[in-house]
Amino acid sequence: MLPGIEYFAAALTPFNVALALGGVAAGTVVGSLPGLTATMAVAVLVPLTFAMAPASALILMGAIYTGAIYGGAYAAILLNTPGTPSAIGTTFDGYPMAKRGDGDLAISAASLASVVGGLVGALALLLLAPPLAEVALAFGPMEYFWLAIFGLSLIAALSEASLLKGLIGGCFGLLLSTIGVAEISSDVRFTFGSRTLLGGIEIVSALIGLYCIPVLIDMVATPDRHLQVEAKPRGFRLREALTISWRGKINLLRSSIIGTLVGILPGAGGSIAGLVAYSEARRSSKHPERYGKGEPDGVQATESANNATVGGGFIPTLVLGIPGTPPDAVILGALLVQGVRTGPNLFTEQGSIVYTFIYGLLLATVLMLPVGLVIGRYAYRSIVTVPKAMLVPTVGFMTMIGSYAIRNNISDVVVMIVLGVFGWGLGRFGFAVSPIVLGLILGAIAEQGFVQAWTIGSAMDDLPGMFFGRPISLGIVALTLLSLFYPLLRARLPARRGVVREASYDE
Amino acid sequence: MTSERRAAGRDLPGSLIAAAFILIGALCWWDTTDMSDPDSYVFPRMVIVLMIAFSLLLILRNLLLGGGRHHLSTAGSWPRRVGLVAAMLLGALAMPLVGFLPSGIAVFLAIMLLAMYDPWTGFRRVVFPLVGFAIVVGFFVLFSEVLRVPLPLGSLFE
Numbered sequence: 001m002l003p004g005i006e007y008f009a010a011a012l013t014p015f016n017v018a019l020a021l022g023g024v025a026a027g028t029v030v031g032s033l034p035g036l037t038a039t040m041a042v043a044v045l046v047p048l049t050f051a052m053a054p055a056s057a058l059i060l061m062g063a064i065y066t067g068a069i070y071g072g073a074y075a076a077i078l079l080n081t082p083g084t085p086s087a088i089g090t091t092f093d094g095y096p097m098a099k100r101g102d103g104d105l106a107i108s109a110a111s112l113a114s115v116v117g118g119l120v121g122a123l124a125l126l127l128l129a130p131p132l133a134e135v136a137l138a139f140g141p142m143e144y145f146w147l148a149i150f151g152l153s154l155i156a157a158l159s160e161a162s163l164l165k166g167l168i169g170g171c172f173g174l175l176l177s178t179i180g181v182a183e184i185s186s187d188v189r190f191t192f193g194s195r196t197l198l199g200g201i202e203i204v205s206a207l208i209g210l211y212c213i214p215v216l217i218d219m220v221a222t223p224d225r226h227l228q229v230e231a232k233p234r235g236f237r238l239r240e241a242l243t244i245s246w247r248g249k250i251n252l253l254r255s256s257i258i259g260t261l262v263g264i265l266p267g268a269g270g271s272i273a274g275l276v277a278y279s280e281a282r283r284s285s286k287h288p289e290r291y292g293k294g295e296p297d298g299v300q301a302t303e304s305a306n307n308a309t310v311g312g313g314f315i316p317t318l319v320l321g322i323p324g325t326p327p328d329a330v331i332l333g334a335l336l337v338q339g340v341r342t343g344p345n346l347f348t349e350q351g352s353i354v355y356t357f358i359y360g361l362l363l364a365t366v367l368m369l370p371v372g373l374v375i376g377r378y379a380y381r382s383i384v385t386v387p388k389a390m391l392v393p394t395v396g397f398m399t400m401i402g403s404y405a406i407r408n409n410i411s412d413v414v415v416m417i418v419l420g421v422f423g424w425g426l427g428r429f430g431f432a433v434s435p436i437v438l439g440l441i442l443g444a445i446a447e448q449g450f451v452q453a454w455t456i457g458s459a460m461d462d463l464p465g466m467f468f469g470r471p472i473s474l475g476i477v478a479l480t481l482l483s484l485f486y487p488l489l490r491a492r493l494p495a496r497r498g499v500v501r502e503a504s505y506d507e
Numbered sequence: 508m509t510s511e512r513r514a515a516g517r518d519l520p521g522s523l524i525a526a527a528f529i530l531i532g533a534l535c536w537w538d539t540t541d542m543s544d545p546d547s548y549v550f551p552r553m554v555i556v557l558m559i560a561f562s563l564l565l566i567l568r569n570l571l572l573g574g575g576r577h578h579l580s581t582a583g584s585w586p587r588r589v590g591l592v593a594a595m596l597l598g599a600l601a602m603p604l605v606g607f608l609p610s611g612i613a614v615f616l617a618i619m620l621l622a623m624y625d626p627w628t629g630f631r632r633v634v635f636p637l638v639g640f641a642i643v644v645g646f647f648v649l650f651s652e653v654l655r656v657p658l659p660l661g662s663l664f665e
Contacts, residue, residue, distance in 0.1 A: 044654055184544075187547035388622050396618050397615050401646055408657055410603055417592065417599060
C-alpha cells in the first residue's frame with residue numbers, strides 16, 4: 001500500500017484541485033515567456049500562500065513550479081528560445097521539428113514526457129525520499145565538477161560542422177561564465193574596466209540572446225513564414241505522440257530517473273538534468289544521427305528529465321532542509337514562514353502536510369496534460385498564424401523586458417542583444433551557439449567543483465587521488481568517456497563485423 | 508582543384524575567427540596576471556589554455572587538410588537585419604533616459620515597420636500599431652504592477 005494513502009482524499013478537496021489546476025495553468029504561462037523563470041513564478045506567487053493551510057500552500061507552489069518547468073518547452077519548440085533554462089535541450093530537436101511543420105507534435109510529445117517525468121519524480125518523493133536524500137550527501141565538489149564535464153561532453157553531439165569549433169565555443173562559454181566578481185575570492189575578472197560586465201553575464205539573458213536574437217535577425221530579413229503552416233487542422237496529434245512515447249518508453253523512464261537523481265543534487269537543477277538525459281538518449285539511440293535534426297525522442301528526454309527534477313528536488317528540501325533547485329529554496333522559505341520544520345522526521349511528525357502535498361503534486365502533474373495541450377495548441381496556432389509584422393516585434397519586445405526583469409538591469413538587455421548578434425555571426429561560419437550555452441550554464445558548477453577539489457587535493461598533496469580516486473567520480477568519468485567515444489566505437493564495430501563477414505566469405 | 512576551391516576548402520573565415528579566439532584568450536590570460544588569489548585564476552587559465560590549443564589545432568587543420576565549408580546562408584535583407592539590431596540597442600540604451608514605456612513602444616513600432624512585407628492597407632495601418640501599443644502597455648502593467656519589477660520611468664521626466 002502507498003504510504004500516507006489516507007491523505008489522498010485531503011488532496012482532492014475542491015479547493016486543492018482548483019489550486020493545482022490554477023497553479024499549473026499560471027506556471028505554464030509564466031514559464032513559456034522567455035525571461036520569466038520557474039523561480040520567479042514561484043517567488044511572485046508565494047505571498048498568496050501565507051494565508052493558506054501549509055498543505056494547500058505547498059500544492060499551489062508545487063503546481064506553479066511544475067507548470068513553469070513544462071511551459072519552458074513552448075518557446076523552445078516554437079521560437080528556439082528556452083522559456084526557462086531547463087528547456088535548453090528541448091531547442092535542439094523541438095525547433096527543427098517546428099521548422100518542418102511538426103511543432104504541434106513536438107508540443108504534444110513534450111506534454112506527455114513532462115507528465116511521465118513529473119510522475120516519476122513525485123513517486124520517488126513519495127516512496128524513496130529518505131534513502132534518496134543520502135545520495136545528495138554522497139556528492140562532493142569533485143562529483144559536481146565531473147557532472148558538469150559530463151554535461152559538456154554533449155558538445156561532441158552538438159557540433160555538427162566541426163568538433164574543434166564546438167570545443168572552442170564550449171571553452172568560450174566557460175570563460176564567459178567567469179566574467180565579473182569571483183564568488184570564492186572576490187577578484188574582478190575579465191571586465192576590462194567595464195561596469196556593464198561587473199555583475200557577470202546573466203545566464204537567462206544570455207540564453208535569450210544567443211538563441212532568440214539570431215532567429216529574429218533571420219526572420220526580419222526575409223518575407224518567408226516563420227514556421228510551416230499546416231494544410232488542414234490536425235488537432236493535438238496526441239495519438240502520434242502516444243505512439244512515439246510508447247516506442248521510446250525506455251528513453252522516457254531512463255530520462256525521468258536521471259532527472260530525479262540530478263534533481264536531488266542541490267544546485268544542479270533542471271538544465272543539467274535535461275542535458276545529461278539528452279546525452280544519454282542520444283548515446284543509447286539506434287539513430288544518434290537524427291538527434292539535433294528534429295528527433296522526438298530528444299524532446300522527450302529533456303522534458304521528462306526536467307520535470308522529474310521537481311519531485312527529485314523536493315527530496316533534499318523536505319528531508320534534509322537543503323533546497324535541491326532554486327525554486328525549492330523559495331518554497332523552503334515559504335514553508336519556514338508557515339512554521340513547517342523540514343527534516344528527517346517531517347514524514348512521520350507532519351505526515352498530513354507532506355503526504356497531502358505529494359498527492360496534490362501528483363494530481364497537478366496529471367492535470368498538466370490537458371492544461372498543457374490546450375495552452376500549447378493555442379500557442380502553436382498563434383505563432384503560426386500571427387503576421388510576421390506582429391510576431392517579430394512582440395518577440396523582440398519580450399526578449400528585452402524579460403532580460404531586464406531578471407536583475408532589473410539595462411546592462412543585461414544590452415549584453416543579451418550583443419551576445420545574440422555575436423552568436424548569429426559565429427553561426428554563419430560553423431560555430432554553433434549551443435556549445436557556448438553549455439559552457440555558460442555549466443561553468444559555475446564546474447569552476448566551483450574544480451577549485452574546491454583542487455584546493456583540498458593540494459592541501460592533502462594528492463591531486464590525482466582527489467580527481468580520480470572517488471568511486472562516484474570514476475563512474476561519471478566512465479559515462480563521459482562512453483558518451484564521447486561510443487558513437488565512434490559503434491561506427492567502427494559494424495565495419496569490423498562487416499570486415500569479418502567479408503573475410504569469412506573469402507574463405 | 509582550382510585555387511578558389513582550395514581557398515574555400517581551407518575555411519578562411521573559420522581560421523580568422525579561431526585567431527580572434529586566440530587573441531581573446533591572450534587578453535584574458537593577461538588579465539589574470541593582476542589577480543591575487545589562485546582560486547580566481549586556476550580555472551580560467553585552464554580554460555584559456557584549452558581554448559587557445561583548440562583554436563591553433565583548427566587553424567592547423569584548415570591549413571593542412573582544408574576545413575570544408577559549413578557556412579550558413581546570409582541571404583535576405585541586410586538593412587532590415589541591421590535595423591532590427593540598431594532599434595533594439597538604441598531602445599535599450601534610451602530606456603533609462605526616456606523610460607521603458609515610450610522606448611518600448613518606439614522599438615515595437617520600428618521593428619514592426621522592418622518586419623512588414625505585406626502592403627500597408629488601411630486596416631493594417633490602424634490595427635497593427637494599436638495592437639502593438641496594447642501589447643507593450645499590457646506587458647508594462649504586468650511587469651510593473653503584478654510582478655513588481657521596477658521598470659525605468661526615465662530620468663528626463665523625473
